[in-house]
Structure formats: C-alpha cells, structure tokens
Amino acid sequence: MKVLNSQYKEAREEERIGLAQLMCILRKKIRVLCRAEWHRRWQRRERARKRAAFIANLFKFTKELLGRSEGSQRGRPQSEGPSGTSYKVYKKRLRRLWKILRVFWRRGKIPEQWRVAEGVWIPKEENSTQIDQFRIISLLCVEAKVFFSAVSNRLCTYLSKNTYIDT
Structure with missing residues (x-):
C-alpha cells in the first residue's frame, strides 16, 4: 500500500485515476482480511475462555445438559x-x-x-x-x-x- 501511495504521488494525472481505483480495491480487500483475522482471534479467545470455564466448573456443563431435578x-x-x-x-x-x-x-x-x-x-x-x-x-x-x-x-x-x- 505504501509503494502504491508513493507511485500515486509521483504519477501523472491520467495514471492517478487507475491507481486510485486500485487503491480503493486493495483497501476493501484489506478491510475484509482484517475483519476475518479479528473474528478468528475472537473465536480463539472465546474457545479458550469456554475451555477454562469448563475445567474450572465441570458440573456446570452437565447441569446445563441435563437440567437439575x-x-x-x-x-x-x-x-x-x-x-x-x-x-x-x-x-x-x-x-x-x-x-x-x-x-x-x-x-x-x-x-x-x-x-x-x-x-x-x-x-x-x-x-x-x-x-x-x-x-x-x-x-x-x-x-x-x-x-x-x-x-x-x-x-x-x-x-x-x-x-x-x-x-
């Protein structure tokens, strides 16, 4: 992105239109990738939290599963x-x-x-x-x-x- 930015600054007026479109497409793809990485990290943290909660209180899982009479x-x-x-x-x-x-x-x-x-x-x-x-x-x-x-x-x-x- 930095290289593309520097090329945009040095480019002529007619080249800047194509570079601007390319930068817009790259920003969208980077945004999608960042969101996917964030969700993956969040899911990993959530799994670790659930694992720790399960080990800390083993009986909660079975109570929820079966219901306590x-x-x-x-x-x-x-x-x-x-x-x-x-x-x-x-x-x-x-x-x-x-x-x-x-x-x-x-x-x-x-x-x-x-x-x-x-x-x-x-x-x-x-x-x-x-x-x-x-x-x-x-x-x-x-x-x-x-x-x-x-x-x-x-x-x-x-x-x-x-x-x-x-x-």
Missing part, C-alpha cells in the same frame, strides 16, 4: 450427587469421563467439589415427622466416586500382586 423422587435407584450428574451420563459418555479423570490424575490435585459431600435426609416411613424417623445419606459427586474406585482397584491389585497384603 428439584427435590428427590422416591424409588430412584441412585441419587445424583452435588454435581447433579447422573450415572447414566457417564455410562453413555465413557470417553468424556476418561478425559476428565486423566486431567485430574496428571495434575495430582482433587477438585474442591469432589471433597464435599451433601447430606440428605431420607424418611424411613411414609409420613415422617420426628428426627428418628429419618436417615441421612451423604451424596458424593459421580466423578469422584468413579475416580476413587479406579484408584482403589489399582491400589488393591498392586498390593495383592506384590504380596504387600494377604487376601
């Missing part, structure tokens, strides 16, 4: 934990679960959400009113249960195979 339904075989994620999600999406667990295994840090249990009072009888008619259960997040059961299984296998413990 309000209140407990009696007769449900397994309750959702604090994350609101059912076991059914991970039965269908094993590869996604494996990738999540690998991230935490490599980092060596357990998320704060995995360390917290949610206490839920479940009535023993139909119309329970007294405290002794309830039992409390601790709901843990599904991901933590799967992760720690895998670690436990590996540890037990290793200890028994190398005769550190007798079974």
Whole structure:
C-alpha cells in the first residue's frame, strides 16, 4: 500500500485515476482480511475462555445438559450427587469421563467439589415427622466416586500382586 501511495504521488494525472481505483480495491480487500483475522482471534479467545470455564466448573456443563431435578423422587435407584450428574451420563459418555479423570490424575490435585459431600435426609416411613424417623445419606459427586474406585482397584491389585497384603 505504501509503494502504491508513493507511485500515486509521483504519477501523472491520467495514471492517478487507475491507481486510485486500485487503491480503493486493495483497501476493501484489506478491510475484509482484517475483519476475518479479528473474528478468528475472537473465536480463539472465546474457545479458550469456554475451555477454562469448563475445567474450572465441570458440573456446570452437565447441569446445563441435563437440567437439575428439584427435590428427590422416591424409588430412584441412585441419587445424583452435588454435581447433579447422573450415572447414566457417564455410562453413555465413557470417553468424556476418561478425559476428565486423566486431567485430574496428571495434575495430582482433587477438585474442591469432589471433597464435599451433601447430606440428605431420607424418611424411613411414609409420613415422617420426628428426627428418628429419618436417615441421612451423604451424596458424593459421580466423578469422584468413579475416580476413587479406579484408584482403589489399582491400589488393591498392586498390593495383592506384590504380596504387600494377604487376601
């Protein structure tokens, strides 16, 4: 563009018309390219932001995907934990679960959400009113249960195979 500008200044009057048209076309193309580059950078930043948000709060994605059920339904075989994620999600999406667990295994840090249990009072009888008619259960997040059961299984296998413990 600079070269074209200098040629325009040095050109005769009849050549300037063609150079002006050429500069106009180049400006439009440069504007389109700049806009495309800006959108590409914006999309890259947006993807990085979404990736960071997903890793920071893994449960938000599954809550949005499935919706959080309000209140407990009696007769449900397994309750959702604090994350609101059912076991059914991970039965269908094993590869996604494996990738999540690998991230935490490599980092060596357990998320704060995995360390917290949610206490839920479940009535023993139909119309329970007294405290002794309830039992409390601790709901843990599904991901933590799967992760720690895998670690436990590996540890037990290793200890028994190398005769550190007798079974």
